[in-house]
Amino acid sequence: MAKEIKSLAKDTAIYGVSSILGKFLNWLLVPLYTHVLASSADYGIVTNLYSWTALLLVILTYGMETGFFRFANKEDHNPDLVYSTTMITVGITSLLFAVWCVLFAPQISHWLDYANYPEYIWMLGLSVAMDAFASIPFAYLRYLKRPIKFAAYKLLFVFLNITFNLFFLIVCPWLMKIAPQTVIWFYNPTYGVGYVFVSNILATAIQTAFLTPYIFAVKFKLNTFLLRKILRYSLPLLVLGIAGIMNQTLDKILFPFLFPGSKGASELGIYGATSKIALVMLMFTQAFRYAYEPFVFAQKKDKDSLTTYSDAMKYFIIFSWLIFLGMVLYIDVFKFIIGRAYWSGLNVVPLVLVSFIFQGIYFNLSVWYKLTDKTIYGAWFSLIGTMIIVIGNIVLVPRYSYMGSAWAAFGCYFAVMVVSYIIGQRHFPINYQLKIIGKYTTLALVLFVLGWYINWHHMLLNLIFRTVLLGIYIWYMTRHDLPLDKILHLNKLFQK
Numbered sequence: 001m002a003k004e005i006k007s008l009a010k011d012t013a014i015y016g017v018s019s020i021l022g023k024f025l026n027w028l029l030v031p032l033y034t035h036v037l038a039s040s041a042d043y044g045i046v047t048n049l050y051s052w053t054a055l056l057l058v059i060l061t062y063g064m065e066t067g068f069f070r071f072a073n074k075e076d077h078n079p080d081l082v083y084s085t086t087m088i089t090v091g092i093t094s095l096l097f098a099v100w101c102v103l104f105a106p107q108i109s110h111w112l113d114y115a116n117y118p119e120y121i122w123m124l125g126l127s128v129a130m131d132a133f134a135s136i137p138f139a140y141l142r143y144l145k146r147p148i149k150f151a152a153y154k155l156l157f158v159f160l161n162i163t164f165n166l167f168f169l170i171v172c173p174w175l176m177k178i179a180p181q182t183v184i185w186f187y188n189p190t191y192g193v194g195y196v197f198v199s200n201i202l203a204t205a206i207q208t209a210f211l212t213p214y215i216f217a218v219k220f221k222l223n224t225f226l227l228r229k230i231l232r233y234s235l236p237l238l239v240l241g242i243a244g245i246m247n248q249t250l251d252k253i254l255f256p257f258l259f260p261g262s263k264g265a266s267e268l269g270i271y272g273a274t275s276k277i278a279l280v281m282l283m284f285t286q287a288f289r290y291a292y293e294p295f296v297f298a299q300k301k302d303k304d305s306l307t308t309y310s311d312a313m314k315y316f317i318i319f320s321w322l323i324f325l326g327m328v329l330y331i332d333v334f335k336f337i338i339g340r341a342y343w344s345g346l347n348v349v350p351l352v353l354v355s356f357i358f359q360g361i362y363f364n365l366s367v368w369y370k371l372t373d374k375t376i377y378g379a380w381f382s383l384i385g386t387m388i389i390v391i392g393n394i395v396l397v398p399r400y401s402y403m404g405s406a407w408a409a410f411g412c413y414f415a416v417m418v419v420s421y422i423i424g425q426r427h428f429p430i431n432y433q434l435k436i437i438g439k440y441t442t443l444a445l446v447l448f449v450l451g452w453y454i455n456w457h458h459m460l461l462n463l464i465f466r467t468v469l470l471g472i473y474i475w476y477m478t479r480h481d482l483p484l485d486k487i488l489h490l491n492k493l494f495q496k
Contacts, residue, residue: 028162029161029162029165030273030276030337030338031337031339032165032166032169032170033046033196034273034338034339034341034342036169036170037192037193041265041266041269042192042193043272043273044256044264044265044267044268044269044272045114045193046193046196046272047252047268047269047271047272047273048112048252048255048256048268049112049114049120051249051250051252051253052112052124052249052253053124053127053128053131054245054249055249055253056128057128057131057135058238058241058245059238059241059242060093060094060097060129061090061132061136062090062093062234062235062237062241063233063234063236063237063238063241063375064086064090064234065136065139066233066234066237066370067086067231067233067237068082068083068086068136068140068143069139069142070230070233071226071229071230071233072143077226079143080218080219081218081223081226082226082230083136083140083143083217083218084218084220084221084222084223085221085222085223085226085227085230086136086139087133087136087137087140087215087220088220088222089222089227090132090135090136091136093132094129094130094132094133095129097128097132098125098126098129098130101121101122101124101125101126102122102125105118105119105121106118108121109121113256117194119194119197120194123200123201124197124200124201126201126204127197127201130205130207130208131204133208134207134208137211137214137215138150138154138211140214140217141153141214153207153210153211156207156210157203157204157207160203160206161203164195164198164199164202164203165195165196165199168195168199169195172187172189175187176189233373234375236376236378236379237375237378237379238379239382241382242386250386250389250390250393251271251389251397251402251405251409252268252272252405254390254394254397255267255268255402255405256268258393258394258397258398259397259398259401268402269342270341270342270344270345270402271348271401271402271405273338273339273342274338274343274345274349275348275352276337276338277327277331277335277338277346277349278349278352278356281320281323281324281352281353281356281357281360282356284319284320284323285320285356285359288316288360288363306431307431309364309367309430310430310431310432310433312364313361313364313430313437314433314436314437314481316360316361316364317357317361317437317441318477318481320357320360320361321357321443321444321473322473322477323353324350324353324354324357324444324448325444325447325448325451325469325470325473326470327349327353328349328353328451328452329451329452329466329467329469329470330463330466331349332459332462332463345402347403348403348406350448350452351403351406351407351409351410352406352409354410355406355409355410355412355413358410358413358417359413361417362381362413362417362420365417365420365421365424366378367428367430368420368424368427369427369428371428372428377427381416381419381420382416384415384416384419385412385416386412388411388412388415389408389409389412391408392404392407392408392409392411392412393405393408436480436481440476440477443472443473443476447469447470447472447473450469451465451466451469
């Protein structure tokens with residue numbers, strides 16, 4: 001394994017541990033919500049509004065993270081000036097958005113059919129604004145190769161969010177029963193799902209405060225000439241970023257409009273809860289992205305960079321299918337993450353997992369238009385994907401409910417992945433190891449079909465059988481492309 005791949009793997013592991021731990025801890029909130037909130041419709045509210053915030057976060061960062069990496073790594077640009085310019089710009093737009101949400105919260109909440117709770121809107125608006133601004137200091141930490149500090153600040157938010165949720169949803173109701181005078185002055189026992197959003201804004205504000213040393217790490221200076229260059233590069237990535245988040249959010253945003261009423265809210269709650277099971281794949285792709293993006297630009301000058309990119313793709317896909325099999329073959333274990341009332345939606349998990357794999361491959365492929373400064377192609381690919389996912393949801397959701405949403409996302413990322421590969425090979429050819437990738441894909445899908453559709457009608461027998469299937473994949477992986485001696489060598493690298 002090349003030295004560069006080992007370095008990438010090391011950073012991915014650090015980012016991955018924090019991401020996986022953070023997501024896992026957030027997973028613990030899912031059973032809490034599904035048991036404490038009044039109904040699956042209440043969890044549908046959480047799913048819908050958090051989907052909006054994820055989409056808005058992409059819009060408010062408008063590709064500036066990638067723009068920062070691109071120009072900070074150029075020899076003719078001062079990295080501190082690039083950082084200051086991007087931070088000031090994103091800070092101004094985030095502040096304007098926060099003010100807009102506070103001023104127009106009643107109108108926005110009425111449009112979203114939450115007219116009785118305008119505070120949901122301004123709380124989430126302020127949280128998104130702070131998150132958008134904080135994305136630039138977090139990018140600066142990645143540029144400085146400080147993955148441990150990056151992970152620590154990310155986990156800080158997770159721990160705070162969980163603590164506040166437990167306090168408002170478990171501790172306060174308990175205190176109301178035994179010592180109401182201790183909490184009645186600030187706690188409303190009928191507010192319910194609202195405390196989910198209260199917890200979020202408190203945790204976000206504290207996390208942002210901890211980033212202060214890096215916010216003031218450089219002298220504030222806005223270079224308008226540099227800003228225009230960064231925006232020309234980054235704005236097409238805004239469209240790309242919007243499409244990137246569609247796989248996770250647009251279906252949940254459109255769902256209440258396409259499947260209205262209490263039944264639709266309940267179905268959305270089930271979809272949101274079961275989709276959480278598939279988040280392991282998203283954690284991996286996100287961790288890989290955090291390490292891979294600065295890695296790509298740093299490797300551009302290396303004469304062996306094309307081989308390195310090809311190897312990165314191969315190992316990404318190998319581990320993606322390993323995670324996929326680990327999730328679907330042990331679905332009888334992972335399903336206990338959510339309440340029993342939500343198990344009817346488990347069939348959606350494999351589709352969501354594969355969609356995340358396509359998303360990760362597409363991100364790997366995006367190296368060609370980012371390095372050649374042809375980000376307009378990313379915008380066009382995004383528009384294609386957006387059209388597919390919107391049309392797919394409109395056609396399929398009224399008839400097939402959330403399964404229609406899952407198939408629409410699957411079609412979206414499969415299409416943009418294929419189109420990006422074909423066009424990318426014309427402009428920036430990389431010799432991806434398609435034969436090896438094809439073998440792993442075929443093996444993973446065969447093992448999935450065997451494990452998913454063969455039922456021994458006993459949980460222990462099913463788990464033993466599926467463990468054997470997973471072992472076959474691991475045996476093939478260690479036999480052909482990741483021998484144990486390389487794994488041991490990689491482990492020594494992590495220990496240094």
